[in-house]
Amino acid sequence: MKNSLTLLGFNISDGDLKPDPQRVKPVLEMPVPTSPKQLQRVVGMFAYYAQWITQCSEKSKPLISATEFPLGEKLLHALQALKEDLSSATLRVIDENHLPLVGETDASENAISASLNQGNRPVAFFSRMLNKCELRQSSVEKEASAIAEAVRKWTHYLLGRKFTIVSDQRPVTFMYNVKHVSKIKNASNALAFALK
Secondary structure (H helix, E strand, O other), X not given: OOOEEEEOOEEEEOOEEEEOHHHHHHHHHOOOOOOHHXXXXXXXXXXXXXXXXXXXXXXHHHHHOOOOOOOOHHHHHHHHHHHHHHHOOOEEOXXXXXXXXXXXXXXXXXXXXXXXXXXXXXXXXXXXXXXXXXXXXXXXXXXXXXXXXXXXXXXXXXXOOOEEEEOOOHHHHHHHOOOOOOHHHHHHHHXXXXXX
8 A cells, every 4th residue: 555665675666666765875975985995885885786876887997996095076076976876776677568678788998787678767787897807808709798797697587588689889799600609609609598
C-alpha cells in the first residue's frame, strides 16, 4: 500500500531504483580532502557507488592520480561532478514485459565502461580502470574488452533474452572474423557459447 519503499540501502519508487538518500547524504556533504589518505577514502566511497555513476572510473581518474594539496580547481570540479551524479542517480527496474535490452559500451585510454538500458532508461552501469597490460592494447581491443566484460557482468540480465550491443567502434567486428585470433576474441567466443 506504499508508493515508495526504502530497503537494504535502496529506495524503490514507481519502478525507479535509487540509493538510499540517508546513506548517500554523508558522501555528498563530506568536506574537500586535504591529504592523500582523506582523498583515498573519498575515492573509495565513490567506488562503492560506482554502479550508480556512469563512467565512474574515468571520472575518478584525476582524483586517483592527484598528488598536490590543496586540490586544484580541476580536481575540485571532478569531485563536485561525482557528487552531482550520485545525488541524481536513478536506475530503472527491468521491465519483465521483455522490452529489448541495449548495452552501450565505450573505452578510453585508461578505462572501459558500459550502460545497460531498457526503453532508453538506464538499468545498470559498469566501469573500471584498465590494468598495465590492457593499457598497451589497441583502441579496438579495448572496445572489444568493454563488450566482453559488460556481457559477463550482466549475464544474469541477458541470459535467455535478445539484446543489442552498441559501440562507437566499427572495427570491433573483427571479433566475428574467423581468421583473426586474439585473447579478447577467445573471451568473447567463450561468452557467446555460455549464453547459448
